[in-house]
Amino acid sequence: MTVSVLLVDDQALLRAGFAMVIGSQPDMRVAAQAGNGREAVEAVRAHRPDVVLMDVRMPELDGLAATREITALADSGRVPDTKIIVLTTFDTDEYAVEALRAGAAGFLLKDVQPEVLLDSIRTVTRGGAVIAPSTTRRLLDATLLAAPERRSDPAHQARLATLTEREREILLEVATGDSNAEIAARMYLSEATVKTHVGRILAKLDLRDRVQAVVFAYEAGLVGGSS
Incomplete structure (x- = not known):
């Protein structure tokens, strides 16, 4: 193609x-x-x-x-x-x-x-x-951490609460920019299992893709600071 x-x-x-x-x-x-x-x-x-x-x-x-x-x-x-x-x-x-x-x-x-x-x-x-991990972290830190009110948004916290503990762990890994293969190796899971988890995370949070998952993780305070 x-x-x-x-x-x-x-x-x-x-x-x-x-x-x-x-x-x-x-x-x-x-x-x-x-x-x-x-x-x-x-x-x-x-x-x-x-x-x-x-x-x-x-x-x-x-x-x-x-x-x-x-x-x-x-x-x-x-x-x-x-x-x-x-x-x-x-x-x-x-x-x-x-x-x-x-x-x-x-x-x-x-x-x-x-x-x-x-x-x-x-x-x-x-x-x-x-998504380049180093660029992502620097850019999101500069932009999202400048708006702390987003990090205490009840809507973000309510959506985050829909995830299981394992899904939160995988979302955190996704937020660092790691691929499914890298996450699978680190968490001792199959790549297919990680892919399934990522799909469920996107569906539960109503996100289009992994990039929006990174943004959500920063806004919800999962990474880059405490919520």
């Missing part, structure tokens, strides 16, 4: 660079390009890409709003389940967490190595999430 990718960035030079990397792969193609979030939403409607590489700061409609609109389109069945990877500059951009809440499948830094970018596209296409 050839993975179609929509490139969204207001800098044409960056789009050109990503297009060269993606175009070099036999299993990928660039479906279209967009210079702002409004164009991105329309391009998703027109081209129905498998994956969107989404910038955050853009004119007309930023990447956060565009991510919400595209996620809503996918949830309503008006477009296929398009996966969104947010591309951000960590030092100046702390909006990636909001993009994850909006339904993005993950985020990468704009200086990402080509092989990591390609692997990430393939990962989200298979239903996985792109």
Whole structure:
């Protein structure tokens, strides 16, 4: 299967660079390009890409709003389940967490190595999430720990209470960015068992994917501080 990718960035030079990397792969193609979030939403409607590489700061409609609109389109069945990877500059951009809440499948830094970018596209296409543990921890600490009121939200605590002790343990492992295989090895479980637990956790917490599970774990105070 050839993975179609929509490139969204207001800098044409960056789009050109990503297009060269993606175009070099036999299993990928660039479906279209967009210079702002409004164009991105329309391009998703027109081209129905498998994956969107989404910038955050853009004119007309930023990447956060565009991510919400595209996620809503996918949830309503008006477009296929398009996966969104947010591309951000960590030092100046702390909006990636909001993009994850909006339904993005993950985020990468704009200086990402080509092989990591390609692997990430393939990962989200298979239903996985792109999340770098070190980047995730630093970004979430900077963004979520600045809002302690979220950590005592009764709604978060009520949802967390629906999990079994084992599910809470696995959610904590997921929050560190570990894969199912890594969690299975650490907890002496089969990978299939971990996958089943993760599926139940997502269903109970009404979360789309592992990335939103990480955000929830931080917001609920399961990691990054006490609840």
